[in-house]
Amino acid sequence: MLFETILAIGMIVSAVFAIYLKETIASVLSLSTLMLLIALLYFNLNAPLAAIFQLALGAGTAAIFLLAGDSLTTKRDETTSLKTKFLAVVASAVLCVPMLVGTVETGSVIESMEISLSQTIWDLRAIDVLAQGIVVLTAAIGVILLLHEERRRK
Amino acid sequence: MDYVILSVTLLAIGIIGLVTKHDLIKMLIAIEMMTAAATMNFVVFGSLMENSLGQPFLILALSVDACITAVALSLAIAIYKKLNIRDIRDLSESQAEETEKNQQKAKEDA
Numbered sequence: 001m002l003f004e005t006i007l008a009i010g011m012i013v014s015a016v017f018a019i020y021l022k023e024t025i026a027s028v029l030s031l032s033t034l035m036l037l038i039a040l041l042y043f044n045l046n047a048p049l050a051a052i053f054q055l056a057l058g059a060g061t062a063a064i065f066l067l068a069g070d071s072l073t074t075k076r077d078e079t080t081s082l083k084t085k086f087l088a089v090v091a092s093a094v095l096c097v098p099m100l101v102g103t104v105e106t107g108s109v110i111e112s113m114e115i116s117l118s119q120t121i122w123d124l125r126a127i128d129v130l131a132q133g134i135v136v137l138t139a140a141i142g143v144i145l146l147l148h149e150e151r152r153r154k
Numbered sequence: 155m156d157y158v159i160l161s162v163t164l165l166a167i168g169i170i171g172l173v174t175k176h177d178l179i180k181m182l183i184a185i186e187m188m189t190a191a192a193t194m195n196f197v198v199f200g201s202l203m204e205n206s207l208g209q210p211f212l213i214l215a216l217s218v219d220a221c222i223t224a225v226a227l228s229l230a231i232a233i234y235k236k237l238n239i240r241d242i243r244d245l246s247e248s249q250a251e252e253t254e255k256n257q258q259k260a261k262e263d264a
Contacts, residue, residue, distance in 0.1 A: 088173035139221035
């Protein structure tokens with residue numbers, strides 16, 4: 001319980017740092033820390049594959065993408081008005097409170113299902129995996145086209 | 155329920171970041187955070203139900219999330235290369251100026 005509490009506090013602190021630190025590199029590092037803590041939580045919840053994926057994609061790949069994006073562009077100082085901040089708090093409250101109120105009580109619906117991970121991926125969700133492959137390929141083609149178009153214009 | 159509160163807190167921080175920040179990279183960071191908060195529920199509920207059904211869903215969601223990040227980032231880079239803009243407010247101003255120019259040109263032609 002203590003370990004989970006420490007993880008939760010660390011997650012919230014790193015999330016706040018990721019948003020409010022001025023330097024983008026520091027923000028990306030904070031985001032990676034958040035993903036690392038989430039991966040530790042998954043390990044703790046006995047979901048090692050999810051933890052490894054979270055580490056690889058969340059902490060690794062996304063951080064590399066964001067750092068590459070930051071190095072390819074330069075930013076200017078930004079200021080946010082009080083009205084926008086208030087609007088943001090209201091928007092997050094409106095979107096998040098119904099989630100808390102409408103959350104199902106998981107304690108009463110626990111039913112153990114003995115299905116292995118590979119069985120789930122290849123038997124139950126085979127079409128999802130196929131569709132995901134198409135999505136990944138489409139994204140790759142989209143990125144190539146976008147960057148290629150830019151080079152051609154130059 | 156504790157994990158749901160944690161997930162909702164992260165989601166709220168992400169939403170606040172998405173609304174208050176105008177830098178494209180910072181907005182992407184906020185979106186990453188929101189997706190991480192949302193996908194956390196797959197594993198948490200799967201773990202509570204004592205099966206591994208949540209993990210495949212997380213894997214699918216994370217892969218799609220990485221694709222979204224890649225496409226969004228390449229769009230941001232393309233915008234920066236074309237307009238030299240990284241702030242979303244400048245983007246809307248630039249769009250407004252361009253529309254104004256087009257309207258003036260259309261009037262002159264007419």
